[in-house]
Amino acid sequence: MASTADTPRSRQLGAELRQARKASGMTTHQLGRQLDRSHTHVSRWETGKLTPSEADTSAVLGILGVTGEERDRLLKLARDAGDPNWVAPGVDRQLAALTEYERTAHTIVDVQPLLIPGLLQTAEYARSIMIGAGATRGEADQRVTFRLGRRDVLTQRDPVELVAIIGEHALRYPPCEPNVMLEQLRHLLSWAELPNVSLGAIPLEQRYTPALEGPFVLLEFERAKPVVHLEHYRSSTTITDAKDVADYKAAADSLRQATMSPDTTTRLITKIIEELKGVT
Numbered sequence: 001m002a003s004t005a006d007t008p009r010s011r012q013l014g015a016e017l018r019q020a021r022k023a024s025g026m027t028t029h030q031l032g033r034q035l036d037r038s039h040t041h042v043s044r045w046e047t048g049k050l051t052p053s054e055a056d057t058s059a060v061l062g063i064l065g066v067t068g069e070e071r072d073r074l075l076k077l078a079r080d081a082g083d084p085n086w087v088a089p090g091v092d093r094q095l096a097a098l099t100e101y102e103r104t105a106h107t108i109v110d111v112q113p114l115l116i117p118g119l120l121q122t123a124e125y126a127r128s129i130m131i132g133a134g135a136t137r138g139e140a141d142q143r144v145t146f147r148l149g150r151r152d153v154l155t156q157r158d159p160v161e162l163v164a165i166i167g168e169h170a171l172r173y174p175p176c177e178p179n180v181m182l183e184q185l186r187h188l189l190s191w192a193e194l195p196n197v198s199l200g201a202i203p204l205e206q207r208y209t210p211a212l213e214g215p216f217v218l219l220e221f222e223r224a225k226p227v228v229h230l231e232h233y234r235s236s237t238t239i240t241d242a243k244d245v246a247d248y249k250a251a252a253d254s255l256r257q258a259t260m261s262p263d264t265t266t267r268l269i270t271k272i273i274e275e276l277k278g279v280t
Helices: 008-024 028-035 039-047 054-064 068-079 095-104 123-132 137-154 168-172 178-192 242-258 262-277
Strands: 085-089 107-112 161-167 197-202 216-220 227-231 235-239
Touching: 008 039, 008 054, 008 068, 008 085, 008 095, 028 039, 028 054, 054 068, 095 137, 095 227, 095 235, 107 242, 123 137, 123 178, 161 168, 161 242, 168 197, 168 262, 178 197, 178 262, 197 242, 197 262, 216 242, 227 242, 235 242
Parallel strands: 107 161, 161 197
Antiparallel strands: 085 235, 107 216, 216 227, 227 235
């Protein structure tokens, strides 16, 4: 029987159980005593290193006072935790798991042919895209706050290495107002100064690359298997199946060979900034 540990649903379930426990004011020691489990066991549930059974999950939710549709949703996560890949409607469904992956990753390769990578977006750029996709101003503001918090992984004491592979189309053809894009491009140059952030543009004249098939994020870890995250218009997918992930890793490797160097990329961004100044 395949292990349910460290799968996308296991990570999501653990992250949400941790949030529910903290909201209740309980510590892992207190929860563990009520469950007749060690605090270490509870902690491993919360990180996705172990997956609680449906019965254990039900017991945790009962102690924490989680009821109704939320309880049913989390119990379903526990039931389906063994699937190595996870497709979910609604881009917010997998945010807790994605945030946990980003927090524990060693390297993130973010391939974005048409947009600026999420971790590098300014608030106004992100808000413009979200509202354009149908979010209300209030929903967009909430999501932007969460997204800006996620980029702490780039500036923390032991920061994640980010390799951002960006289509030249995303730099030249803004999905927002020119002044918003101008600020975004300047912001990219600031990020490029960090030693753990590498920018590489895919030239417009480049022929086929895997980026033409769509964006993806490859997350690699020091002591865990790599993960791929895909974000679509109204759904998201997390992939941990070894063969599928290996294909994406090969795609990322080929893209790194096809992109401009970091220095050439920053020169291109600087040139586009000068061009944009004339229309803002």
